[in-house]
Amino acid sequence: MLREKAKVVNRFLAIVDVLIAIISYNLAVYIEQGYLEPLTNKDSIIIHFLLIFFWYTFARAFRLNQLYRSRPYSVVLFGCLSLAVVGTSVLMLFVWILDLYSIGFSRLLMFGGINLTLTFGIKVFNYSFMKRARSKGFNTLNVVIIGDNSARSFLRQMVKMKEWGYHVSAIIGNEELEQEFGAIAPFLPEDTDIEQLLRDKTIDEIIYCKETPAIRDIERLLQLTSEVGVVFRMYSSFFNMLTNKTQLHYFGTTPMLTISNTPLNYLELRVKDAFDFLFSAFVVIVLSPVYVLVALAIKIDSKGPVFFKQKRVGRRGRKFIVYKFRTMVTNAEELKEKLMHQNEMDGPVFKMTNDPRITRVGRFLRKTSLDELPQFFNVLIGDMSVIGPRPPLPDEVRQYERWQLRRLSMKPGITCIWQVSGRNNIPFDEWMKMDLEYIDNWSLKLDFIIFLKTIRTMIRCDGK
Incomplete structure (x- = not known):
């Protein structure tokens, strides 16, 4: 599959x-x-x-x-x-x-x-x-199309060219458009709350097709997609909102102004992908004895499974299971409610320096960051990267402000700027801004610096 x-x-x-x-x-x-x-x-x-x-x-x-x-x-x-x-x-x-x-x-x-x-x-x-x-429905991307009568030609291509792999999640347009294309996707009124739609559904791209674009609507959509990290495409007879992250992409014979709000350096991104795969395979093979020793220590120290599995939110809202070595008692989630008043972090996350739920072995694993080792399997699967914003919990994402959603526009990572800059000592909003700054200024050089700082953090046992 x-x-x-x-x-x-x-x-x-x-x-x-x-x-x-x-x-x-x-x-x-x-x-x-x-x-x-x-x-x-x-x-x-x-x-x-x-x-x-x-x-x-x-x-x-x-x-x-x-x-x-x-x-x-x-x-x-x-x-x-x-x-x-x-x-x-x-x-x-x-x-x-x-x-x-x-x-x-x-x-x-x-x-x-x-x-x-x-x-x-x-x-x-x-x-x-x-x-x-x-x-046949595999390898698809979810798109929302906003258009008027001028979108008919493109929609016909979208329906005909199933091999493009685009699933139309919703169409926002007038009644005339609905009469012809209402059967291929849910039809929403023109005053639909786009922000709420992006929160409720997994959307990869928004495609804007109107004969006479409304500048205010375009500005609003540009700001929204920029903040949440969704690709924006526009078809028009003129393009007057070019940025340094803009390119012209063709769907058949239809030109689309594509504005991506994530890094576009193709060669460097491919090098990053290759490094993720090769380095993760290297870590899993070479450190396999460490995996075994840590597993034995966890079993001897406390009752419960070796691995801790938790649902996290990945790129553009996709859910996946993250793997870590278990560092807490098995009923940690139940005890969390009683400890909420001792939360040391602002925002929707929970962090506590002397968390009583952490086991003896778990405290060592956290200080040395060895509890993160199983996440290299997540990297091999393709759900994560070695370096990138940390994957949040679904409950945390539901409490995000709109501008904070853009941190989900890049693949989450095992380590990031926040991991090597103080972790729990950093306010939540500053943490989010660090991740957005990483996305806006991403380069292989920046990843290399974070990688070296992560090694230093592990050696110093700065984890909590």
Whole structure:
């Protein structure tokens, strides 16, 4: 069963592009010579290393590993052609610079043609498979469409192109629009409270399609989607509200002004995803003895399960189960009500320095942050990232102010700025602002700094 884990798939697609390049090169060698060169050959070793490096880099640069929902095959072909031409040209340059005499330019030209054919063929197969899956209801995104009569053409495309994978959760428009499209989704009046709608439902995107956009409505929607972290798209004959996070995206032949309120640096985001997966796998494998020792200590210290499972809120309101080593007694939630008057945090969260519910082993695990180790399984699954805003409880989210909802626009993390800046000593509003600042200024450099500070926090046992 396909789940909405497209980013996890993208990690492997870049590796697939590298494997295709290696296979293409060896096919070119076999066609030219009638046999494969042994990998002990110096020139062969060098060219394979160059292939791995450049094809992984260029495949990501041309976004060939990204699964677009409405990308026409002509665009896919252009990307594959760009990869083959640029990649082969760079290989030729390095063959000349490094004096790899055994590798002729004719072989590289043959390799370029084979690589283009295989890459495009596999991409077409992959895209066709994903389109069929989406047409059957898998891997969908929830959208709300706000429009008038000018939205008819786009709505017809949306209904027809099921392979785009968009589920229309609601349509907000006039009666004429309702007569034609009232059967495909719930129809809501034009004065619908959008903010409440976003609170009540899991919505990924709002699409605005009106012949004459109302500037006040656009400003209100821009502010709302910006604050809660939902993608906003607009179709209009003119675009006069461009920001540095704006791009033009095409649904078939329909242009949409897309304003994303989360980081847009594609290559850096892919590096972050790759790091999450590889580092989490490394931690789980290498620290497996620590997992066993901690589990034994918890069992010896107190009765109850080793792991604590709790429902948390992830990206854009999606619920998931977070895993931690149990650090409290089994009836901790029941005792919480009696301790609410000792809460040391403002806002909807509960924190207490000398919490009597914490076990002896649990206190050590919290001080060293070892209780968070099982969350690396959440990262491997794709529900969390290594670094990002901490995932809140559903009850806490229900008490958020509107501007605080935007912290849900990025995947939650095991550690964050708040974790390494004092935790319980920071007021709730300041904590929320830290998370929004992280989203607005995200970069690999910032993640690296937080990562190093997290190691320092663990060594100092600053946890509570």
